[in-house]
Amino acid sequence: MKMIKNLILCVFSMVMTMAFGQEAYVLKKNIPYYPEAIRSQDAYVKERCKLDVYYPKDLVNAPVVVWFHGGGLKNGEKNIPEGLEEKGIVVVAVNYRMHPKVKHPVYIEDAAAAVAWVFKNISVYHGSADKIVVSGHSAGGYLASMVGLDKSYLGKHGIDADKIAGLAPLSGHTITHMTIREEMGIKETQPIVDKFSPLFHVRKDAPPMLLITGNRELELLGRYEEVAYFYRMMKVVGHTDAVLMELDGYGHLMVYPALPLLVNFVKEKSEG
DSSP states (O other), rough: OHHHHHHHHHHHHHHHHHHHHHHHHHEEEEEESSOOHTTOOOHHHHHHHHEEEEEEETTTSSEEEEEEOOTTTTSSOOOOGGGTTTSSOEEEEEOOOTTTSSOTTTHHHHHHHHHHHHHHHHHTTTEEEEEEEEEETHHHHHHHHHHOOOHHHHHTTOOOOOGGGGEEEESOSSSHHHHHHTTTTTTTTOOOOSSSSGGGGGOOTSSSSEEEOOOTSSSTTTHHHHHHHHHHHHTTTTTOOOEEEEEEESSSOOOOHHHHHHHHHHHHHHOO
């Protein structure tokens, strides 16, 4: 009888937790992040340049993750990663324009416009502009790094990139992205470090960084090595708050095991 009673209590607790989770979070979808004057002049901006905001309705000044999807700057769709749900975090999932309809640096410009929107509007969705971590996987990680390291992109929106609480690219290029190299007529196996490369913008005063890749033997071509080199160069220039993690047993699709590490990073930087 005691075992049955405990089982009933356990099930009841799970049901209440699920119900609370559904009631405690709100999802607002397809919010445009460019002004109407820009959207009205470009149908592709109007179609793609939108974001979703998932936020805890009973919290204020919550930490924020801006999440850029992967897909090689050619594919993909905004999504709220399951591992970031119900963690007391505001999650902003961003769509951006993609190749071949646009070419560089439009991808980075869209990412910066979205991050600027978050800085200016996130308090409406219970988030804190002082606790924004910019993250993403693969191409999304590349965009996160570029927005946070090359200060010119956010600067055009009146935002200092150093106000970002943290950057957390998951298996993102640190050399110039392969699709941008393709647009330049450069083959995939030719690494380039130019102004479209996070490595070009290593600096001592950059936001704190969490760098995560899959296992070096399972990852995409040279991905671990370029990220490890980026990490080393950040140390060389005097940056003191960067962590590099290699997830053994996982290849490029390492988002699921990386998300708890991202959550810990977000909470750590929001308390700092």
